[in-house]
Amino acid sequence: MRYAEASYSGEGALKRQPPIANSVLGMILFIMTELMFFAALVSAFLIIKSSVEAWPPEGQPRLPVFVTAINSVFLLSSAVTLFLANRSFRQDAYGDPTLKLLKATLYLGILFVAIQGFEWARLISYGLTMTSSQYGAFFYLIIGTHALHAIGAIIGLVWLYRLMKERRLKQQTFSAGQIFWYFVVGLWPILYVLVYLT
Amino acid sequence: MAEVATADVAHDDHHHEHEESFWSKYVFSTDHKIIGFQYMFTGIAMALIGGYFAYVFRMQLAFPGSSVPFFGLVSPAAYNSLVTNHGTIMIFWVAMPVLIAAMGNFLIPLMIGCDDMVFPRVNRLSYQIFLLSAIVLIASFFVPGGGFGGAWTAYPPLSAMAKYNATPFGAPMWLIAVTLEIVAFLLGGINFITTVMNARAKGMRMYDIPIVIWMIVIASMLFMASVGPLVAGAVMLLFDQTLGTTFFDASAGGDPVLWQHLFWFFGHPEVYVVLLPAMGIVAEVMCTFARKKLFAYKMILYATIGLGILSFFVWAHHQFISGVDPRAAYLFTTTTLLISIPVAIMLFAYIATLYGGSIQFTTAMLFALSFLAEFLIGGVTGIWLGSSGVDIYLHDTYFVLAHFHYTFFPIAIIGTYTAIYYWFPKMFGRKMNETWGKIHFWGTIISFNCIFIPLFVLGAAGQHRRIYNYQHFPDLAGADMQDMRVFATISLVVMLLFQIPFIINFIVSLKYGEKADKNPWKANTLEWVAPSPPPHGNFPDGFPEVYRGPYEFAHPDREDDYWPQNEPGNQKPKT
Numbered sequence: 001m002r003y004a005e006a007s008y009s010g011e012g013a014l015k016r017q018p019p020i021a022n023s024v025l026g027m028i029l030f031i032m033t034e035l036m037f038f039a040a041l042v043s044a045f046l047i048i049k050s051s052v053e054a055w056p057p058e059g060q061p062r063l064p065v066f067v068t069a070i071n072s073v074f075l076l077s078s079a080v081t082l083f084l085a086n087r088s089f090r091q092d093a094y095g096d097p098t099l100k101l102l103k104a105t106l107y108l109g110i111l112f113v114a115i116q117g118f119e120w121a122r123l124i125s126y127g128l129t130m131t132s133s134q135y136g137a138f139f140y141l142i143i144g145t146h147a148l149h150a151i152g153a154i155i156g157l158v159w160l161y162r163l164m165k166e167r168r169l170k171q172q173t174f175s176a177g178q179i180f181w182y183f184v185v186g187l188w189p190i191l192y193v194l195v196y197l198t
Numbered sequence: 199m200a201e202v203a204t205a206d207v208a209h210d211d212h213h214h215e216h217e218e219s220f221w222s223k224y225v226f227s228t229d230h231k232i233i234g235f236q237y238m239f240t241g242i243a244m245a246l247i248g249g250y251f252a253y254v255f256r257m258q259l260a261f262p263g264s265s266v267p268f269f270g271l272v273s274p275a276a277y278n279s280l281v282t283n284h285g286t287i288m289i290f291w292v293a294m295p296v297l298i299a300a301m302g303n304f305l306i307p308l309m310i311g312c313d314d315m316v317f318p319r320v321n322r323l324s325y326q327i328f329l330l331s332a333i334v335l336i337a338s339f340f341v342p343g344g345g346f347g348g349a350w351t352a353y354p355p356l357s358a359m360a361k362y363n364a365t366p367f368g369a370p371m372w373l374i375a376v377t378l379e380i381v382a383f384l385l386g387g388i389n390f391i392t393t394v395m396n397a398r399a400k401g402m403r404m405y406d407i408p409i410v411i412w413m414i415v416i417a418s419m420l421f422m423a424s425v426g427p428l429v430a431g432a433v434m435l436l437f438d439q440t441l442g443t444t445f446f447d448a449s450a451g452g453d454p455v456l457w458q459h460l461f462w463f464f465g466h467p468e469v470y471v472v473l474l475p476a477m478g479i480v481a482e483v484m485c486t487f488a489r490k491k492l493f494a495y496k497m498i499l500y501a502t503i504g505l506g507i508l509s510f511f512v513w514a515h516h517q518f519i520s521g522v523d524p525r526a527a528y529l530f531t532t533t534t535l536l537i538s539i540p541v542a543i544m545l546f547a548y549i550a551t552l553y554g555g556s557i558q559f560t561t562a563m564l565f566a567l568s569f570l571a572e573f574l575i576g577g578v579t580g581i582w583l584g585s586s587g588v589d590i591y592l593h594d595t596y597f598v599l600a601h602f603h604y605t606f607f608p609i610a611i612i613g614t615y616t617a618i619y620y621w622f623p624k625m626f627g628r629k630m631n632e633t634w635g636k637i638h639f640w641g642t643i644i645s646f647n648c649i650f651i652p653l654f655v656l657g658a659a660g661q662h663r664r665i666y667n668y669q670h671f672p673d674l675a676g677a678d679m680q681d682m683r684v685f686a687t688i689s690l691v692v693m694l695l696f697q698i699p700f701i702i703n704f705i706v707s708l709k710y711g712e713k714a715d716k717n718p719w720k721a722n723t724l725e726w727v728a729p730s731p732p733p734h735g736n737f738p739d740g741f742p743e744v745y746r747g748p749y750e751f752a753h754p755d756r757e758d759d760y761w762p763q764n765e766p767g768n769q770k771p772k773t
Contacts, residue, residue: 018397020396026389026392033425040429041430134450134452141437
């Protein structure tokens with residue numbers, strides 16, 4: 001981008017604007033890799049699941065379907081607040097509404113991870129662990145990987161929030177962070193249906 | 199990441215010459231050229247380790263039970279560890295860092311006419327993670343039990359259980375090292391693709407990009423699209439090894455073949471990830487030294503894209519005897535045979551590039567030509583192995599081993615030498631010695647063929663891979679077979695000795711080589727516009743503007759037989 005701006009602006013000719021900004025393109029490529037990563041986890045899960053007779057296996061605790069459904073609503077609504085935050089950022093940049101919306105997104109994300117952690121603690125106390133069965137192993141593997149991504153996304157959002165407070169946040173950085181957050185949110189319903197419901 | 203971009207060029211130049219210390223200039227640099235050199239020298243150092251391992255286990259096979267000079271007696275466990283780590287190092291720590299990371303880092307900004315990668319700090323992080331991965335791998339040789347001994351493909355249950363592979367610490371460390379290495383290349387790949395898409399010189403359109411840059415970009419895309427499953431598998435295998443899960447344990451509801459699918463879904467595109475940059479390097483060198491335009495540039499590009507897509511549908515040809523359904527095996531045979539078509543298109547286009555050219559037999563050109571010849575042998579034997587019926591007999595024999603060494607050696611070793619002899623003047627401002635280069639070339643190529651042609655014969659005779667001592671197998675212990683093993687081993691030692699002239703030539707040329715000007719080979723691409731060696735920021739006289747494709751040699755309207763991309767001509771500029 002700098003090459004485009006620095007090298008051509010002096011000539012009075014048009015600046016070359018890449019169709020997709022650097023940070024956004026880099027993030028899209030990263031998410032492509034991440035999608036393949038999750039696809040592999042899910043396909044491994046489906047292969048193992050299809051080869052056993054009883055799923056979930058006898059004697060293993062059942063997953064908290066209802067609480068997690070409510071928790072999903074929190075996560076999904078965080079995508080809406082982030083969308084509104086970006087719209088507000090485009091309109092009045094570092095204004096108060098942008099900060100508030102970003103903060104709301106952050107709290108919703110933290111709430112999601114906290115409730116998930118609470119449910120995990122209960123499941124472990126009921127005897128569902130990585131080694132108790134394939135069921136438990138895949139649950140913690142897939143949902144745990146998603147949780148790690150959610151925590152990473154929260155850290156990213158905190159970083160964006162700090163940049164915004166210091167009035168240094170660029171639109172393309174915001175968009176890249178937003179894309180990652182959408183990835184974490186958009187993945188969740190698929191994993192919920194696959195792991196919790198079927 | 200936008201604010202991460204380097205400061206403006208004039209400012210950097212100012213600081214560069216006077217104030218930067220050794221550490222900030224060569225160790226913690228964000229300059230793409232320095233990072234490229236870091237990758238290259240780390241890769242060469244790892245190649246020496248991998249070559250040493252090959253020497254030790256070949257000596258054991260030729261003279262079983264005798265003490266190997268510079269190593270000692272080879273135990274069965276040490277043999278397994280040496281074979282495993284030879285494969286791992288040569289693919290993950292030599293072919294990938296040198297061909298993609300080093301050449302990509304060095305060439306991409308220079309050839310597309312910009313000053314650095316778009317994410318320079320991510321680039322530096324990429325190398326640091328890579329170095330960490332190499333350190334973890336080397337450290338794993340010294341833990342109790344030694345380095346991982348479950349073969350570089352790490353099939354469970356052998357790789358999952360310490361009681362089988364006998365390397366309780368080496369195995370997890372090997373997995374961690376591979377995963378770190380993959381993260382490093384992921385960061386590099388994001389950088390490469392974004393840079394080529396967004397930071398090209400003014401006037402450089404898609405079809406004006408040199409073919410080697412296209413190949414590196416497509417290879418990066420293949421890598422990024424295929425690597426997720428391997429990381430997923432590696433995490434699961436690591437849990438199997440350390441936490442006691444049973445993802446790949448058939449006795450507890452797991453599936454060992456699942457690992458093979460996850461591994462080869464990455465593993466086969468990986469072959470093309472390293473092949474494509476080497477093909478691109480060879481194309482650049484051949485055009486320059488045949489003084490001809492690259493034949494069918496667009497056809498090569500489309501064939502490469504087709505090759506990339508097809509490479510995701512061939513992985514199960516590594517598993518024909520792993521219990522894959524015969525109907526699926528038939529499908530994978532078909533896709534495997536199909537994939538030879540784009541490769542054949544590329545090779546024919548290269549040969550057509552040579553046709554009628556005025557060829558200069560420089561060392562780089564000799565290496566490029568030998569790449570075609572040797573890779574062709576690897577490709578043709580691959581057609582037999584890709585057919586499931588033949589593969590059932592040849593699977594896991596030395597025929598397979600010789601086949602993939604005939605592909606990987608041209609890619610990783612010949613491709614690297616081509617690049618080094620060709621771009622050395624640009625990298626360091628001096629030329630390498632041609633006479634010693636040719637001695638190195640002939641010594642390497644002849645001894646390479648002497649190693650692996652006997653192994654084809656042995657493999658067809660039924661010699662199985664991964665066996666510590668053939669004297670225990672009456673069918674394989676005949677004197678004629680042993681003679682061939684000894685011959686291959688002696689050839690290997692000769693080949694390793696012929697690398698000494700290269701190393702000496704490299705070091706001496708750094709200091710005393712003939713000085714090179716900006717464009718010693720009279721080539722067209724943009725890296726030859728920059729001074730040799732290029733300073734920080736690459737183009738001190740202003741960024742070049744591109745008017746034509748990269749291979750305009752012997753144009754009838756011109757006196758010179760070459761026409762650099764940045765030189766305005768009598769034709770209307772394209773943009």
